[in-house]
Amino acid sequence: MAHQNWGTNRLTPPLLFMLSCAICRLILSNYFASLGSSYSLAAAAAAVAAIVFLGNRIHYRFWDWITTEPRRLPPGPPRWPIVGNLLQLGQLPHRDLAALCDKYGPLVYLRLGSVNAITTNDPSIIREILVHQDDVFASRPRTLAAVHLAYGCSDVALAPLGPRWKRMRRICMEHLLTTKRLESFARHRAEEAWHLVRDVWARCQDGRPINMREVLGAFSMNNVTRMLLGKQYFGAGTAGPDEAMEFMHITHELFWLLGVIYLGDYLPIWRWIDPSGCEKKMREVEKRVDDFHASILQEHRNKKAQLKGDGDDEMDFVDILLSLPSEDGKAHMDDVEIKALIQDMIAAATDTSAVTNEWAMTEVIKHPRVLRNIQEELDRVVGPDRMVSEADLANLNYLRCVVRETFRMHPAGPFLIPHESLCDTTINGYHIPAKTRVFINTHGLGRNTGIWDNVEEFRPERHVLLDGSRVEISHGADFKILPFSAGKRKCPGAPLGVTLVLMALAQLFHCFDWTLPDGLRPEDIDTTEVYGMTMPRAEPLVAIAKPRLAAHMYH
Numbered sequence: 174m175a176h177q178n179w180g181t182n183r184l185t186p187p188l189l190f191m192l193s194c195a196i197c198r199l200i201l202s203n204y205f206a207s208l209g210s211s212y213s214l215a216a217a218a219a220a221v222a223a224i225v226f227l228g229n230r231i232h233y234r235f236w237d238w239i240t241t242e243p244r245r246l247p248p249g250p251p252r253w254p255i256v257g258n259l260l261q262l263g264q265l266p267h268r269d270l271a272a273l274c275d276k277y278g279p280l281v282y283l284r285l286g287s288v289n290a291i292t293t294n295d296p297s298i299i300r301e302i303l304v305h306q307d308d309v310f311a312s313r314p315r316t317l318a319a320v321h322l323a324y325g326c327s328d329v330a331l332a333p334l335g336p337r338w339k340r341m342r343r344i345c346m347e348h349l350l351t352t353k354r355l356e357s358f359a360r361h362r363a364e365e366a367w368h369l370v371r372d373v374w375a376r377c378q379d380g381r382p383i384n385m386r387e388v389l390g391a392f393s394m395n396n397v398t399r400m401l402l403g404k405q406y407f408g409a410g411t412a413g414p415d416e417a418m419e420f421m422h423i424t425h426e427l428f429w430l431l432g433v434i435y436l437g438d439y440l441p442i443w444r445w446i447d448p449s450g451c452e453k454k455m456r457e458v459e460k461r462v463d464d465f466h467a468s469i470l471q472e473h474r475n476k477k478a479q480l481k482g483d484g485d486d487e488m489d490f491v492d493i494l495l496s497l498p499s500e501d502g503k504a505h506m507d508d509v510e511i512k513a514l515i516q517d518m519i520a521a522a523t524d525t526s527a528v529t530n531e532w533a534m535t536e537v538i539k540h541p542r543v544l545r546n547i548q549e550e551l552d553r554v555v556g557p558d559r560m561v562s563e564a565d566l567a568n569l570n571y572l573r574c575v576v577r578e579t580f581r582m583h584p585a586g587p588f589l590i591p592h593e594s595l596c597d598t599t600i601n602g603y604h605i606p607a608k609t610r611v612f613i614n615t616h617g618l619g620r621n622t623g624i625w626d627n628v629e630e631f632r633p634e635r636h637v638l639l640d641g642s643r644v645e646i647s648h649g650a651d652f653k654i655l656p657f658s659a660g661k662r663k664c665p666g667a668p669l670g671v672t673l674v675l676m677a678l679a680q681l682f683h684c685f686d687w688t689l690p691d692g693l694r695p696e697d698i699d700t701t702e703v704y705g706m707t708m709p710r711a712e713p714l715v716a717i718a719k720p721r722l723a724a725h726m727y728h
């Protein structure tokens with residue numbers, strides 16, 4: 174039977190009563206002990222005043238307690254004192270929370286240390302939270318990672334709802350991620366797609382297995398850094414090896430720290446001890462990231478001074494941000510704001526698309542039938558005599574279904590980025606207090622047996638539309654998958670993300686055949702994930718590529 178949760182206010186009157194009794198007792202015993210002293214009159218007066226005052230309060234709170242309807246929290250598992258349900262979360266919290274939804278219903282309440290939390294894997298509750306009550310739930314918790322790694326929450330992704338977030342998001346939407354701006358980077362994306370093919374072609378010459386995590390990571394990172402910072406960090410780019418290594422290190426540490434569930438966010442006492450040194454690490458990474466961003470800004474300022482502002486066609490995101498005025502009338506945006514935005518874009522854009530691509534390739538290689546279907550479509554739409562172009566992506570409907578199915582089974586953000594409620598509200602008649610942390614379980618949504626059949630089966634055909642129209646890779650009206658979220662906080666980079674994912678996959682399946690090394694059978698591929706801000710495979714995908722186009726196509 175579901176454990177009933179009652180709002181913490183049900184406990185307050187008895188606690189208040191006990192506290193008042195203790196105070197009265199203390200005052201009265203002081204009074205009797207001090208009889209005869211010069212303070213006796215004052216002490217007696219204080220005792221009477223306290224009794225009258227507290228009596229009044231107790232009467233009022235008891236009356237309130239008896240007459241008001243108790244505020245029922247959603248059902249959830251029983252909890253321990255102090256830690257609450259924290260001990261029920263293991264290495265894969267998205268699976269633990271999905272199991273709780275199976276047991277207690279579609280909306281589950283948890284107490285994580287001192288923090289109220291809810292979780293759901295149900296489309297109608299998700300729609301209620303992200304659409305109907307978007308104004309209530311569109312804030313973010315002020316976690317330590319947000320404070321240390323997002324410039325005190327002055328970015329977009331981790332900032333609480335408010336005028337500052339609104340302004341930064343508007344800058345993203347109106348200056349960085351517009352259709353026109355993204356089109357201006359099409360040439361860079363085409364070059365990076367070509368580098369991807371050349372990279373795999375070079376690596377497959379000796380028939381040795383290729384580490385696809387390296388290849389796909391470099392593709393996403395180069396695309397994003399060219400657009401953001403105007404340079405590549407992998408392959409034959411412009412950055413030197415030391416700078417590239419530093420960049421790689423700090424981005425890896427940043428991703429890891431952003432994904433960690435840090436106990437200090439839930440148990441303030443944990444911060445005093447910090448046994449794993451997590452907060453210390455955050456401060457270290459904060460400093461290194463800031464130094465890195467400061468040097469990027471300086472480079473751009475130097476370049477600007479030399480070029481004296483020629484047309485904006487070749488401007489990268491940092492150039493654009495440096496050219497925008499600040500809100501308070503100053504000529505330029507604040508450096509901290511610019512650094513926070515760069516940071517957000519790197520974190521939000523690179524890992525998400527690389528992890529999605531690795532999952533898609535894993536599932537396709539695991540299912541040779543799906544690989545054949547994808548290649549048939551590519552041969553029909555593109556043919557063997559030219560490379561895939563961005564214009565083809567809209568016509569690759571089967572590949573689009575493959576990406577949709579990948580998002581169903583392996584969403585890049587297992588809990589989106591956790592939201593937080595701004596004020597008290599109700600969902601399905603249950604009370605949700607202000608400042609409740611919201612874990613929308615997109616992994617659980619894609620494997621919810623109430624809405625999907627054979628949830629563990631990778632079957633892109635389930636997304637084919639009967640009328641043959643184009644398959645969209647978004648949540649759609651039914652909210653049965655949620656790769657880019659919805660409402661105020663939905664991903665502003667979704668069109669670019671979809672392009673990066675489709676492009677990499679189309680090139681790799683068009684140009685190469687894929688098999689597994691060492692006699693490994695497709696069904697042996699391990700699809701265990703590791704939890705984090707994004708959720709990659711536990712082991713990198715290693716596969717053998719064989720060119721399938723004429724030799725001259727690779728030169």
Ligand code: HEM
Binds near residue numbers: 517591670
């Ligand atoms: C396959 C690629 C991508 C996936 C799966 C993805 C997914 C997501 C998800 C799930 C969220 C959280 C939404 C929420 O909390 O409700 C998000 C937020 C965000 N994404 Fe993406 N994303 C991708 C690519 C990108 C790209 C390419 C960019 C920018 C260049 C980007 C920029 C952002 C930003 C700035 C936010 C924070 C929005 C806010 O809090 O207002 N993302 N993304």
